[in-house]
Amino acid sequence: MKVxxxxxxxxxxxxxxxxxxYDVADVSPDMSFLEVLDVLNQQLIARRxxxxxxxxxxxxxxxxxxxxxxxxxxxxxxxxxxxxQLHMRTFPDGAELWIEPxxxxxxxxxxxxxxxRAAFDRLIQAGGFIxxxxxxxxxxxxxxxxxxxxxxxxxxxxxIGCGACVAACPNASAMLFVAAKASHLGLLPQGQPERSSRVxxxxxxxxxxxxxxxxxxxxxxxxxxxxxxxxxxxxxxxDYLKAVIRRPW
Amino acid sequence: MNQALEHAGRVADxxxxxxxxxxxxxxxxxxxxxxxxxxxxxPEGEAxxxxxxxxxxAAWEYAGAGRAPVLHPEPLAFETVHLVQRSYK
Numbered sequence: 001m002k003v004x005x006x007x008x009x010x011x012x013x014x015x016x017x018x019x020x021x022y023d024v025a026d027v028s029p030d031m032s033f034l035e036v037l038d039v040l041n042q043q044l045i046a047r048r049x050x051x052x053x054x055x056x057x058x059x060x061x062x063x064x065x066x067x068x069x070x071x072x073x074x075x076x077x078x079x080x081x082x083x084x085q086l087h088m089r090t091f092p093d094g095a096e097l098w099i100e101p102x103x104x105x106x107x108x109x110x111x112x113x114x115x116x117r118a119a120f121d122r123l124i125q126a127g128g129f130i131x132x133x134x135x136x137x138x139x140x141x142x143x144x145x146x147x148x149x150x151x152x153x154x155x156x157x158x159x160i161g162c163g164a165c166v167a168a169c170p171n172a173s174a175m176l177f178v179a180a181k182a183s184h185l186g187l188l189p190q191g192q193p194e195r196s197s198r199v200x201x202x203x204x205x206x207x208x209x210x211x212x213x214x215x216x217x218x219x220x221x222x223x224x225x226x227x228x229x230x231x232x233x234x235x236x237x238x239d240y241l242k243a244v245i246r247r248p249w
Numbered sequence: 250m251n252q253a254l255e256h257a258g259r260v261a262d263x264x265x266x267x268x269x270x271x272x273x274x275x276x277x278x279x280x281x282x283x284x285x286x287x288x289x290x291x292p293e294g295e296a297x298x299x300x301x302x303x304x305x306x307a308a309w310e311y312a313g314a315g316r317a318p319v320l321h322p323e324p325l326a327f328e329t330v331h332l333v334q335r336s337y338k
Contacts, residue, residue, distance in 0.1 A: 111250045
C-alpha cells in the first residue's frame with residue numbers, strides 16, 4: 001500500500017518548524033507505524049537528507065517512549081494502542097496522514113517529533129513515590145490488601161507515562177497522569193503515610209511546569225493507550241480537597 | 250540530537266563485539282557449554298573440554314583501535330565439587 005505523510009520537521013527548539021510531505025510506497029499492511037518511519041528514514045538517509053527524529057524503545061506498547069499525533073489523535077485512531085502498536089492495516093491504501101509531536105508548553109520540542117518530557121520526571125520526583133525503606137521485596141502477604149483496592153490500584157498503575165493525555169487535552173493538562181500516580185499509590189497501604197503531601201506536592205509541581213487545568217473534556221481518557229479512567233481525576237480532586245482542608249503535616 | 254549517529258555508533262559497537270567473540274572463540278581450543286568446536290568433541294558428539302588448559306573465565310582488555318585485545322584469564326578453582334564430564338544417558 002501507499003501512504004502520504006505530512007511530517008512535522010523542526011531542526012531544533014528555536015527553529016520555527018514546518019510540515020514536510022513524503023510519499024511512501026511499498027508499505028506492508030502488517031508494518032507498524034514506526035516501521036514505516038524507519039523505512040522512510042532509510043530512504044531519506046540514502047538521499048542524504050536528515051532523517052526524522054522520533055522517540056521509541058520497546059516497540060511493544062509498554063515503555064511510554066513513543067508518541068506522536070496522527071491526524072489530530074495522539075497515538076493514532078485505534079483505541080488503547082500506542083503508535084508502535086499501530087498497524088498500517090488500520091489505514092486505507094493511499095491514506096494521507098499528518099504527523100506531529102505532542103503539543104504542550106510543558107513539552108518543548110527538541111527536534112522533529114521528539115519532545116522533552118522531563119516535566120513528567122519532575123512530577124514523579126515531587127511526590128510519585130513512597131519513602132518506606134523495605135530493603136529487598138517484603139513478603140507480599142504480610143500486609144493484606146483488599147482485592148478491589150489492589151485491582152483499582154493496578155488499573156491506575158498501568159500508566160506508562162507517554163504523555164498522550166497531555167497531547168490530547170485542549171488545555172494540555174497533566175491531570176490524568178498525576179491522578180494515575182496519586183491514585184495508584186493512594187489506594188495501597190504503603191501509600192497512606194504520604195497520601196496528603198503527595199497530592200498537594202504533585203499538583204503544585206504540575207502547575208509550576210505549565211500544564212493546564214482540567215475542565216472535564218475527557219479527551220485524555222480517550223487518547224490513553226492504557227485506557228486510564230478519568231474517575232481517577234475525580235479521586236485526585238477529592239484527595240486534594242481533603243489534604244488542603246486537613247493539612248496534617 | 251543526532252539519532253542516526255547514535256544508531257551508527259551502536260552498529261559499530263555490535264561489529265566490534267562480534268569481532269571480539271570470534272577472537273575469543275578461536276582462542277579457546279576446546280568445547281565447553283555453548284562454545285562448541287567440531288574438532289573438540291567426544292565420540293558421542295558431546296562437548297569435549299580441556300580443563301587442564303582452559304579452566305578460566307576470559308576477560309578481554311581493549312588495547313586500542315586495530316590492536317588485538319589482551320587476555321586476562323580469571324582462573325576457576327573448584328575445591329568441594331570437582332569437574333566431571335556430564336552424561337545425558
